[in-house]
Amino acid sequence: MLEVFIFATLNGLVTGLLLFMLASGLTLIFSMMGVLNFAHASFYMLGAYVAYSISLYFGFWTGLIVAPLIVGLLGALIERYGLRRVHQSGHVAELVFTFGLAFLIEEAVQFFWGRDTKNYQTPDLLDFPLFTLFGQEFSAYRGFMMTISIGIFIALYYVLTKSRVGIIIQAAITHPQTVANLGHNVPLIFMGVFGVGTALAGLAGVIAGPVLTTFPGMATVLGSIVFVIVVIGGLGSLAGAFIASLMIGLLQSYAIASDVGMPDLLNLLGISFARDHPLNDLWTINLPQIAPVLPFLLLVLVLIFRPTGLLGKREE
């Protein structure tokens, strides 16, 4: 049982930290623009595919560095020539724009790379077990994923709270007019944040592609969950997104690892139902089966009891 618990924790942390890389960019963009970027997970997918293509010619490590840059640049260009124009027409237009963008990117990826699963592999350098515990290997690559994510969190946190750029960004979030009056180029800051946000999503794609497989559905699988994290963590809160990511990663991992379900609960209560009971599906449901729904359940609970999210400050 202990081994399952330890590995469930590790798995949860890996997933949680990966989700954080996506959520951090999304939450930053939200706090600036006031609009959820529906295309965020599509940049994640784009990152994986671009890195895959680069890795075919120049190896994994070049892809790791170049792919997020390309995705970030693309994101910045989209902000500059797309979102900024749409911005004048209000939030709804922006929302619809990012929504359409998500479809566009997904179709474009399928158009250029095809619809089959891509053979994107972990680099040979990291192709060894980091440690073996109770007969199960924990691959070095997963350790690498965790390190990168934690590094990103620390770097982002430092930049946003300690550096001059971070202070200007934070000021631009709440008081854009004042910051502009002080002589800062607010649109440029917005563009930069959008670029960095999408680059982070791209980076998440680059490092997730080899382990979670690179296929056309990869954005859809992660897309909704990232929004859940941003809302639970509190819109615009980096620390909140971090906590929510880990929470959801661990929650899902523990739920899958557990073997309890309705039958156990009913046994405890001393109730039993026949197998042909009309609600048999309900009486036999177990926790692993509903694990993927749990984040959404949590979302509903948070929205009911703490509409601002865990660390959200805004009251709209």
Add this chain to the structure above:
Amino acid sequence: MRNFQALIVISQPIRKLLTTLSLVCTLSLGSLSIAQEPVRIAFMDPLSGTFASIGNTGLKILQFSADYYYNSRGGILGGRMIEIVPLDNKQSPNETQLQFRRAVSDDIQIIFQGNSSAVANTLNQTISRHNRRNPGQEVLQINYSAVDPILTEDNCSFWHFRFDAHANMKLNILTDYIAADPDIKSMYIIGQDYSFGQVVSDTSIELLKQKRPDIEIVGNEFHPIGQVKDFTPYVTKIVSSGADAVITGNFGADMVSLARSIIDSGLDIPIYTFYAAYDGITATLGEGGKNRIRLIHNGVANPLPSEERKQFNRDFKAENPNFDVTQPRILNALQMVVTAIEQTQSTDPYDIAVALEDMRFTTIGGEEIWMRGDDHQIFQSLSISVHTDEDIEFDADNSGWGLRTEYQVPKEDTIVESSCQMRPPRR
């Protein structure tokens, strides 16, 4: 601007003239082309979304087969071409209903569909209802891949024909194979949470209990289809259960992610699957899956059985370098349907269905396959093949890796009873 308006004014009579002209043209062309009107066959499978790759490969095979054997040789029924109409159902029962309406409004009477038994069940019911209510405009369901047994058992229909062995037939052979391996003492079953996944789980447990009561089922897990990001938490459970082997009915991204997580965890146990090959899966598994991943499938993998079959593969590859002949049964199905059309000189689904019943047909692989009339289930040899890079003449995903058949069971030994009680429509 004024000039522009004038142009529009002038163009009014011209437009009228043009419309009349074009109408005349269409009419005359129409009367000419009635004899040459194509036989239209719909291909209804996911062409976008998570499982798009499987659907697109199937479409390529069907299109190529139609061109290769019929359209390039002057068509069927004395000169009619076969036109394949792709309909994207996104593997969703709702979309399937919509696309079915579209097929009906386009007067398409033959529908090829394969992916997802849930979709096949929906289509089966929709077609049965439609055919009952619209005599004379019936639609035929050619199921080339959905393997939920119920389609040829309790829910069997006169209008449904299955060209793949169903899950119970495959599991019967697979469990024979597993039972013969004395090293396997415990088994973990994991699958997608829908009809086919449930069938695989229930049947494997039942059959293993009969054949090898000493094999302990140490896990029986369902996960949501197409939703799991990372299979590592599931693999943790497999490792801690101490299982000697895994059975899974997963397909698409769910299959490759699961196999990959198992390989990454360093767990060295055999994985018995239905769909762990092609569409990028073989290339992605590569070295890690060697001699560990086995598939149960109909027909034979490497070595291919006949020169004609090999030539078909080569010519297909020449035209579609990035696709493989993943499902030769699509060709079998098309050839049998065309044979029925030619025999009856009719494209009426009722005539085709009657001709297909109890048809014995020799495939290009040289094997005689049999469409049982009682339940419309095909019978042909079943194979268990292994993922390897040795002795692979025709690889998958251009990767050098592919499937080599290790164990083959002739058609006669795959026959199972059916509970189907079919009521043929009155004519």
